[in-house]
Amino acid sequence: MTLALFIAASIAAPLLLLRARALRTWFLLELGGWLLFALLMVFARQLRVDIDGLLALVVFAVCLSAAFWAFVALRAPVDLRWSATRAALAVAFFYAAALPMMIRVPIDGDEPFYLLITESIVHDHDLDLANQYRDLAHSATGRTDLKPQLGDPVGPHGERYSRHEPFLPLLMIPGYAAGGLPGAVATIALFGVLLARSTIRLFEDEGIDDAVIRAIFPFVALGPPVLFYAVRIWPEVPAAFCFVEAVRGVRQRRPLRWAPAVLGMVLLKLRFVLVAVVLLARALRSRKQMAVAAVVIAVPLIVAWVVLGSATGVHSASELIPGSPVAMFRGLFGLLLDGAAGIAFQAPVYLLGVLALARWRSMPGGFRLGMSCSALYLLYLVPRAEWHGGWSPPLRYIVFLMPLLALGAAAIWNRVASTVILVITAWTLAIVVHGIADPWRLFHIENGENVAGETLSRIWHSDFSRLFPSFIRLNTAALVAAAIAVIVFLAFRTGRLLHPVVVPIALALFFFAGRRPGTRIEFEDAHVIHRGGALDPAFYQVQRFLYRGGWIVHAGDSVSFLSRGGPATLQYAAPRRALIQLGGDAYALPATGAGYGSVTVRVPQDGRVELRCLSGTVNLDRIDHE
Numbered sequence: 001m002t003l004a005l006f007i008a009a010s011i012a013a014p015l016l017l018l019r020a021r022a023l024r025t026w027f028l029l030e031l032g033g034w035l036l037f038a039l040l041m042v043f044a045r046q047l048r049v050d051i052d053g054l055l056a057l058v059v060f061a062v063c064l065s066a067a068f069w070a071f072v073a074l075r076a077p078v079d080l081r082w083s084a085t086r087a088a089l090a091v092a093f094f095y096a097a098a099l100p101m102m103i104r105v106p107i108d109g110d111e112p113f114y115l116l117i118t119e120s121i122v123h124d125h126d127l128d129l130a131n132q133y134r135d136l137a138h139s140a141t142g143r144t145d146l147k148p149q150l151g152d153p154v155g156p157h158g159e160r161y162s163r164h165e166p167f168l169p170l171l172m173i174p175g176y177a178a179g180g181l182p183g184a185v186a187t188i189a190l191f192g193v194l195l196a197r198s199t200i201r202l203f204e205d206e207g208i209d210d211a212v213i214r215a216i217f218p219f220v221a222l223g224p225p226v227l228f229y230a231v232r233i234w235p236e237v238p239a240a241f242c243f244v245e246a247v248r249g250v251r252q253r254r255p256l257r258w259a260p261a262v263l264g265m266v267l268l269k270l271r272f273v274l275v276a277v278v279l280l281a282r283a284l285r286s287r288k289q290m291a292v293a294a295v296v297i298a299v300p301l302i303v304a305w306v307v308l309g310s311a312t313g314v315h316s317a318s319e320l321i322p323g324s325p326v327a328m329f330r331g332l333f334g335l336l337l338d339g340a341a342g343i344a345f346q347a348p349v350y351l352l353g354v355l356a357l358a359r360w361r362s363m364p365g366g367f368r369l370g371m372s373c374s375a376l377y378l379l380y381l382v383p384r385a386e387w388h389g390g391w392s393p394p395l396r397y398i399v400f401l402m403p404l405l406a407l408g409a410a411a412i413w414n415r416v417a418s419t420v421i422l423v424i425t426a427w428t429l430a431i432v433v434h435g436i437a438d439p440w441r442l443f444h445i446e447n448g449e450n451v452a453g454e455t456l457s458r459i460w461h462s463d464f465s466r467l468f469p470s471f472i473r474l475n476t477a478a479l480v481a482a483a484i485a486v487i488v489f490l491a492f493r494t495g496r497l498l499h500p501v502v503v504p505i506a507l508a509l510f511f512f513a514g515r516r517p518g519t520r521i522e523f524e525d526a527h528v529i530h531r532g533g534a535l536d537p538a539f540y541q542v543q544r545f546l547y548r549g550g551w552i553v554h555a556g557d558s559v560s561f562l563s564r565g566g567p568a569t570l571q572y573a574a575p576r577r578a579l580i581q582l583g584g585d586a587y588a589l590p591a592t593g594a595g596y597g598s599v600t601v602r603v604p605q606d607g608r609v610e611l612r613c614l615s616g617t618v619n620l621d622r623i624d625h626e
Contacts, residue, residue, distance in 0.1 A: 018075075114235075
């Protein structure tokens with residue numbers, strides 16, 4: 001079915017966007033691409049090369065789609081039937097092909113709870129989920145392991161309510177009634193299509209050149225993170241659509257556009273009130289508009305009070321206290337640079353939008369409006385541990401801001417060196433392939449590693465992860481990356497950010513450093529070879545990043561890793577006295593009770609070392625070399 005949908009998309013999209021000669025040229029190129037793919041698969045089978053067929057198909061589909069949008073971007077206007085509506089309809093076909101790939105695995109994070117609310121409204125005509133939890137076997141969520149989330153409200157008679165706002169479940173009712181889970185997800189995809197159209201209209205309103213719009217548009221509509229949130233059940237893409245429409249409405253001084261858009265945004269998520277209050281302050285021009293703004297802010301508070309018994313929902317007044325400077329640093333640079341949850345590694349094209357802030361006065365008015373309205377929201381987001389999204393795909397809390405960042409990127413697009421665009425394109429394609437082929441891996445364990453680092457570490461059994469910046473588990477690479485980011489931001493003038501020769505030199509240095517042992521060994525990391533034992537804390541531990549720990553070993557279990565020789569400090573926890581062997585030496589580990597302790601050990605030589613538990617149970621945290 002997925003293949004058929006993609007073939008349909010690859011035929012329909014050109015028919016929508018290309019004219020006669022360009023259309024014939026593209027279909028010849030596409031036919032050649034399919035033939036080449038078929039020949040490669042036949043040769044691989046003849047040579048008995050073990051290839052994952054699904055992954056190969058996803059790689060081909062993503063590359064062919066990228067080639068099509070590049071073809072559209074590079075053609076002259078006379079060859080095109082380009083418009084915001086046509087481009088959005090073309091995106092709809094690609095969403096239709098991606099949707100079954102994303103929901104072939106169980107929905108996760110907050111998604112099943114949104115769907116449970118929809119089911120409760122449809123079947124029970126209320127928001128009490130007690131019936132849904134008792135009858136999960138018949139739920140469209142496909143999850144029989146669901147339990148109320150931590151902090152969910154409980155009614156006076158045992159009612160079980162969800163902490164999530166009911167507006168998104170209400171929007172999903174027609175889709176759910178028509179098609180169950182696929183229909184509910186299709187509702188979100190519809191908002192993705194609307195967002196695609198509104199984004200183009202925003203760019204046109206702000207005077208962005210048509211060729212630039214065609215170049216950057218596929219990065220937004222069909223790239224991370226919008227693509228991944230448009231074919232899953234999250235409120236982020238509908239909120240992004242509302243935000244873009246609100247910005248357009250304020251810029252055009254059209255209350256009939258910005259008022260419903262802002263209302264929809266705050267009904268989707270109460271936290272967006274922080275954006276709405278600033279946006280509305282910029283929009284108000286009469287007492288009548290002030291009254292409208294008061295209603296827009298009051299409605300979601302009243303809904304929260306009626307549904308959850310509190311006008312602020314599950315949020316408390318203490319959350320209005322700004323975070324510490326250290327937390328601000330980690331959250332701000334984490335959103336930008338973290339390997340597992342930052343823009344640089346999860347949606348790199350939007351870094352250009354961040355760089356556009358350096359040219360604030362010359363940027364389009366819509367960009368300046370959108371970014372200034374988000375400042376209060378970001379002020380409260382970045383110090384909190386949730387900046388990296390919790391148990392959700394990356395960048396969840398700033399998805400709504402991505403079209404505005406893309407507007408900034410579009411404003412400086414022609415000043416960006418082609419090398420930068422090629423690097424961004426290649427990395428973006430890899431992320432899309434990863435997210436569609438293995439959608440469950442978008443929910444990455446928050447342990448300071450990322451998919452790229454883990455993959456390289458497993459291949460070479462060397463700690464490549466330490467070379468990726470981590471602000472979840474702060475490392476040296478993070479501090480270096482933050483310093484470089486500040487220098488680049490302050491120095492940004494011409495937009496030519498990267499000389500071509502830098503890329504191969506950087507890759508060579510990266511692999512040279514990655515094959516050498518680091519100064520710290522985290523025992524849970526992918527480069528460590530585990531023979532027995534178990535991960536600690538558990539993979540699904542709520543807010544796992546707040547806990548220490550690594551790998552629990554019992555008598556007979558062992559771990560091996562690349563290490564530097566010489567004295568080092570082993571951090572561990574042991575309920576009772578234990579005995580370990582490192583190299584040829586044995587070390588007695590005193591009991592630490594409920595806390596952690598340390599012991600000085602000596603690594604015999606540079607290279608691979610084995611640590612074996614001889615007796616007792618030890619929770620191995622890390623080794624730090626002196």
